[in-house]
Amino acid sequence: MYTMNEIVVILSGGIDSTTLLWYLQAQGYILKEALTFNYGQRHSKELVSAKSVVKQFNDSFEQNLIHRIIDISTIKDLISAGSLTGDKSVPKDFYDKESQKTTIVPNRNAIMLSIAVGRAVTINARYVAYAAHASDYSVYPDCRPEFIDKFDEAMYLGNLWTPVNILAPFKTMSKTQVVTEGLKLNIPYELTWSCYEGKESPCLECGTCLERTEAFLENQKSDPSLTSEQWDKAQKLYRKHKSE
Amino acid sequence: MYTMNEIVVILSGGIDSTTLLWYLQAQGYILKEALTFNYGQRHSKELVSAKSVVKQFNDSFEQNLIHRIIDISTIKDLISAGSLTGDKSVPKDFYDKESQKTTIVPNRNAIMLSIAVGRAVTINARYVAYAAHASDYSVYPDCRPEFIDKFDEAMYLGNLWTPVNILAPFKTMSKTQVVTEGLKLNIPYELTWSCYEGKESPCLECGTCLERTEAFLENQKSDPSLTSEQWDKAQKLYRKHKSE
DSSP states (O other), X not given: OOOTTEEEEEOOSSHHHHHHHHXXXXXXXXXXXXXXXXXXXXXXXXXXXXHHHHHHHHHHHTOOOEEEEEEOGGGTTTSOOSSSSSSSOOOOSOTTSGGGGGGXXXXXXXXXXXXXXXXXXXXXXXXEEOOOOGGGTTTOGGGSHHHHHHHHHHHHHHTXXXXXXXXXXXXXXXXXXXXXXXXXXTOOGXXXXXXXXXXXXXXXXXXXXHHHHHHHHHTTOOOTTSOHHHHHHHHHHHHHHHTO | OOOTTEEEEEOOSSHHHHXXXXXXXXXXXXXXXXXXXXXXXXXXXXXXXXXXXXXXXXXXXXXXXXXXXXXXXXXXXXXXXXXXXXXXXXXXXXXXXXXXXXXXXXXXXXXXXXXXXXXXXXXXXSEEEOOOOGGGTTTOGGGSHHHHHHHHHHHHHHTTTSOOEEEOTXXXXXXXXXXXXXXXXXXXXXXXXXXXXXXXXXXXXXXXXXXXHHHHHHTTOOOTTXXXXXXHHHHHHHHHHHTO
């Protein structure tokens, strides 16, 4: 029924999931659909970035990757109490600090993965991939290998007639290492969006902005989504928070 | 933060999940919320039954169980191709037959459980329960203990700061045994709805109607949701399909 290398990918429009598209393509997977979830996040700007990313992917590789934005914003008021979808303000702090726990949307990855698996079964794709990576372990338990491995087994067993496996090829890489991979693949990082605030320009000091700056700095590159003025500011804010 | 016996229950409005409410109450759990999912099912009539069931539960026990209908019908067109949400007709056949596989909504239980777990974390409940039982094993792999156990572990690990466990107390019981438990607890089965067709009266020969008839027959009771004329017809159809 299904071909063994077809895959559905969860794409936020940020650095990690954008890298994942190019990375899986390079590994020989056939990317069938990229799913972007609108779960009521403050930074819904990432939905626009995701769209541009898929367009660029299709242009670069002459592919026909379908992009779907899945609206599950009805669950926003049920599952929240945090800073990404709720009333709390986004913490201006380093990404591995305790304060970042307000950015947890409870069980978000399981919810997105479960829907993606249902979609994979429906279109006969064998895999679902997402861009969990090691820099997120300290705050987000649903990015850790222990979670990924159990969830993968559950998805296999729960869909036994048409089993699906979960791939998370960055699960042991830091964000810096993800960007190292991405830079080799000439990924158009200027199209991506990370900032949790979702304002006109990135705030440069929420957890995900600081982590992004670190990843480019450690790769000795500037962030191509920023003007040189913004990049100077990003580095200053990074050093300020690093020394705190 | 949370008390150890608070629980969120997935309630379809059918026999099994209705029994689960009374069963958990008898076991000493504090039932916080019952979640009913509108996933675009043909038999949306069960949503109305679920509402009556919760009302009766609250009246019987002077409780304040909150009932929420969660609308995830936006995923209907993404995840389907079957007979419950798609264009195929509902098979008139015994519940453990191969034909019943068209009633699978891919990964439905994982999707509902994931959202319920997110809700449980949000309201500080320690458990999520659903009414998977052994009569469903042959068709629905997401009702089997192997799936339940892995998914439970994944939910614990994925929400490690506020872990949630999945309970499925009927996982090794047949539907007949579930009804045996329910009859001891005086459950108002007349309020429940099972039929996949969702028409004015139950069709009495889809998989879930036949399974329901069997459960009451094996408990030497008539189905209190049916008139005596309907119950006669139900038994005839049961014997007809059983002998096929």
